[in-house]
Amino acid sequence: MLKHLYYRDRGTFLQSLHPAAILSYLAALLLLPLFLTHPLYLVSILLAGLLAAFTAEAAAGWCAYLTVGLWPALLLLLMNPLLSSNGHTVLFLLPPLPFIGGRTITLEALCYGAVMGMRFLAIITAFALYNTQVHPDRVTGLLSRFAWKSALLVSLATRMIPTLTRELSAAREVQQLRGVDFGTGNLRQRLQKYGWLLELLLVSSLEGSLQTAEAMQARAFGSGPRSSYLRNPVRLRDYLCSCSALAALFLSIYARVRGYADFTFYPQLGRLVDGVSGWFFYSAVMLSILLPLIIGWGWQRWPYLRSKI
Amino acid sequence: MALLEIEDLTYYYPERSEPSLEQINIQVSEGELLLVTGGSGSGKSTLARLLAGLIPEFYGGKIWGSYRLAGAELKGWRRRARHSAVGIVFQDPERQLVMTSVEGEIAFGLENLGLPRREMFRRAAEVMTFLNLLPLRDQFTTHLSGGEKQKLALASVIAMHPRILILDEPTSQLDPVAAADIFNLVESLNREMGYTIILIEQRLERCYHLADRLIIMEGGRIICDAAPGEAARWQLRKGLPFIPPVARFFASLSSGADSPVPLTVREGRRELQRTAPASPAPPDHLPLSTVSRSSTQKKEPLIRASGLWYTYPEGTEAMKGLSLELPPGELITILGPNASGKSTLLKLLAGIIKPQRGKILLQGQDTRGLAPSQMGRYLGYLSQNPNDYLTRDTVEEELKFTLDNFGLSDNGVCAEMMKRLALEPLRGLNPRDLSSGERQRVALASVLVTEPPLLLLDEPTRGLDYRLKRELGRFLGEIVAAGGTVVLVTHDLEFAVDYGERVVLLFDGTVVSEGPREILRESIFYAPQMARLFRGRAGNVLTVEEGLSTINGGRAYGGRSG
Incomplete structure (x- = not known):
């Protein structure tokens, strides 16, 4: 779908x-x-x-x-x-x-x-x-001439969504097998259960973003004026x-x-x-x-x- | 003159009182391939970051000593020049990609260098052609497989024309086929393109022989810097584990000899032929009952899966009428190529997904009617990422959490589990602050507190060093000895033959072979190095120890026995 x-x-x-x-x-x-x-x-x-x-x-x-x-x-x-x-x-x-x-x-x-x-x-x-x-990259490429920082931000955010979806479903499965039933409990309890998942995702995205930042640094990001590949x-x-x-x-x-x-x-x-x-x-x-x-x-x-x- | 020279370098991460690198001295000449290995936390990755110029720039901290690149102190280099001279590919293929499309990703570094457009086009075109990425040019990076992502990461670094290429465990997240692909590329980059490469690896079977020199690290220091063969002999004397099976085998046979140690299966077979000519091949196909180490046939199976079919919502048919019976009290490894249905089978067994046709009986009970949150009483499941488990503030709470979910009381099981997994000193710490091996042990303990009869593990050795693997293997052995059953999906053949008793080979959603671990001897792709070495010879060799006892117990060997 x-x-x-x-x-x-x-x-x-x-x-x-x-x-x-x-x-x-x-x-x-x-x-x-x-x-x-x-x-x-x-x-x-x-x-x-x-x-x-x-x-x-x-x-x-x-x-x-x-x-x-x-x-x-x-x-x-x-x-x-x-x-x-x-x-x-x-x-x-x-x-x-x-x-x-x-x-x-x-x-x-x-x-x-x-x-x-x-x-x-x-x-x-x-x-x-x-x-x-x-194609989102082509649009960001088009925009990157004028606003490359925003374009890059959009690209990074776009990349994050599928990763987060995958991590969310993996973490949910694992917690289910540990006896967490996401379908039961009152609203507060359910929110709490999803809160745990959210916390997991937050921590892993923070760790991930550091790695991405490091990889960008290693590829000379921000080392001077950029050119644009179109x-x-x-x-x-x-x-x-x-x-x-x-x-x-x-x-x-x-x-x-x-x-x-x-x-x-x-x-x-x-x-x-x-x-x-x-x-x-x-x-x-x-x-x-x-x-x-x-x-x-x-x-x-x-x-x-x-x-x- | 060496291309890269490091002298008496010591480095402290910020707010650390122990040095992460101590008294490092390395020289790398143009065109060399240097292999760096060592246990978890030995400082390999810190060294990689230092070499790539990310330390201290990105991490901060204190540093002494000198790092010269092409004769000039790296500190004096402009950032742009430094990062184009030294390129680095990281471990995690997912986290080092920035752009959404393949071509955009390759262009990213070139744009950062501010290259003129024509030059960027040329480099991108060349690197895509060389790494065979042209068909994927317009693809989204999200849709690529792990191996393709890592190849892309490599391509984007090569496009920047580095003089030195650093690869920080580039294959630790990949399956063996994708890993072999990366190693082939590394070989051709080094041998044919003349790149100077520093490869940091724990998976040595496929790269040990490629190295000109091997550096072993421990506690932030370099404890060995020698040619791979010599290093193998030295390690054997010191009892270090960083030797792939073939090299270990020959180094054990002739630990004192000066003759070169064969490093590949081909060299090894020649050496064996020379020194211990094969006797006429005995009947190789022993009846399974004689090779089976336990009389499993008679036991009532713990799991009985029959006619499993499963199609994912997007249309991939992952299980195609798979039937399987697994006996209790054994360690069973499930092997198979990517997309053969290994993970799907594990999820079906765990009850995370339910078969659309067919059924699974666990201890005689049909699991189709059980919700995933009820399955935890019958089995423990360890996913690839231990972080998925860590939601509590301390290790102890993490274990209690599972018990609470199932309404079980702690009758000393948490304390016992922590003791068995050496977690007692860590009980009050936040699991997120632990190392990856420790995190895995916490996750394992958190599923084992319900004392399930069955433990399912998905790629448990991924990213573990030799020592941690040995600990895991020993622990799983204890579970099996106590009557438990362990089923694990893995790409790690050596682990499968060292600790597994029974093997299930999957292909395209069905079982193509199943039996005791000895069936791997007959496999082309899944035969471990030692089985390839001894193929066509007498004996039942899968591990180094079996090889040594075959040689020593049989005819005399030319070299001195170690």
Whole structure:
């Protein structure tokens, strides 16, 4: 299960991109749902994200993130109509409930809740893609030019997690065989039992961190100005993807400022798309978002294209 | 002129009144391979840190004497120059890696040296090619095996182009195949690449013959600095244990002779052929009943495992219908390559995991229904890492803790266990402050206080020196003599033949061979050095003592007997 959640070399198009290119694309997938509230845009971006996840063989990973993300999304969907009585189209009246009293459920509030839930899922999708498609070392490598200490810290912390997991389960097994039953006892007793494990982990990480520090010292860490090893060739595909991501961001900001990508929920649901300009901006933004996926599809299919980009 | 020269060097760790290194004098010439050995706490690792320039810089403390590298005092070297001139690979493959990917790890040291990018690319590419790490280039270091991690650690140091390479017990955490891989690399780095290497090791079977010189340390001092053959003879006279079996055997045969001591199986077989030609091979395949040292066949088995299947949640099928019967009152060793299911079998026997098919009867009781926290009454389990056991503030409390968990009263068992394991002087100390051998004894005592009929040990000799191994072997022997049963998983063949009575060979989740320890003679890979030496000859030789009695009891030997 866990292995789906993290980066694994799957030889996909997105993984083959330069870290800056994939980061800009994922930034578009993350930022667009943050400043757009238009349901059509949000649905399309969510679908594009899903398409990206499926073509990048990250479906299993996405599903794992979904199991976490679905409940808050559903909660958003349900809570908004319960808490907000704005909107003109009354669907039904709820009998008085404890704490919140009687409520009017409106179509507008329900739609707004659904859109917020969708927005949340779209953001989760962007994060799922980040975790499955982006090699952490490449990002830290990218950052290390500007903030190498933070980059190194991230790397060390990342390395610690699997070690700690392994140590925790080993220590737990050992203590179980010594008669410690982690499943019984009241909350205080159980906390105490886990406290022992935590203490074990703390001591062993402290001992381990000294060893790591020593190994770093022996490899001349901090002996003067560092250089940075970046071996990420930039290809045509990286330009294409970054440009289309920037285009998507720029176009949607422009459309939002000019009111082409706005949608009115209250007091009554507005028209989905207003006029030719509305359709134009929608199509342009979606094309920019989909372009990297289309290129990726061709990259996977035609060796000729692969060799050219 | 020597590349490295240390003169009258004495070193105290901070706040210590005893020196950790005393009056050290070493000279290492360019291209030499120096092997440093000694017991736990003899100062080997401190010496490694000193040579690597980490002492006193990283550790502090007081130091006297001189350390010259290429003719110049090391103190005067700039830090960057010092760490690129002397590289060190540490014991624990896990803790010395910093970055998350293989290529990033190799680059780390080069970045620290501030090398230009082109130079870094070249060095990383070369070292990855030489150590065959190219296929793993983009891998996460977490996903590598222990051997691969250690190879990576070696690669990242070599990439820094050190003039001297220090290896501090690089194989102590590895299985024999991975260890052999590292030693092969060490050999080729020394013989073909001309690297000057200082190898600190306790596992001498595979590296003793590679050394130009052997240094033995004791109590922070160098007590021997000689060629390996000479050192073997000297140690034999002094009763020191740091000699691999073949060298020990020949040094014992001719302790006073001037002829060189054969160090490898090949040299040894030639020497045997020359001085004691083999008689026509007798029937080698003795019926098992005649070689078995105890009549175990008749006993009711203590453990009866039948048709065990186990698949891990991520899909690895680790047990494939394994069936096994283990008699009581014996020391049984489980051998096998990595991922053959050894640890899984031990966990199944311990009841930490339950078989998905098949069952395990322990003294006739089905263990499938027992929770892990109930299993402790039936068996003691010692994992690879004794630190997993140490949760209390004193050694005594640690022992009592187990008893309390099972609701047992202390009817003097804690005191007795501490006495048997020589823990009495340490009873009031915090277990975390003890040495690794002592920690292991505390962990062992903490599982033995329930007086279980069965003791399971996972790699108990890992990281132990000869002396501690001997103590452990003797203690396990006592348990068996008192009617207990000991099952241990190990990679340590010499330990298995010295103390084990019964051997189970696993491969790919099933038992491929099982019987008295003599079955190892027939094995290709699992035959101990002495069995390889005597292969095709008369007698039942697995240990040095058996070899000596075969030679001395049989035809006369050319050399003088020791």
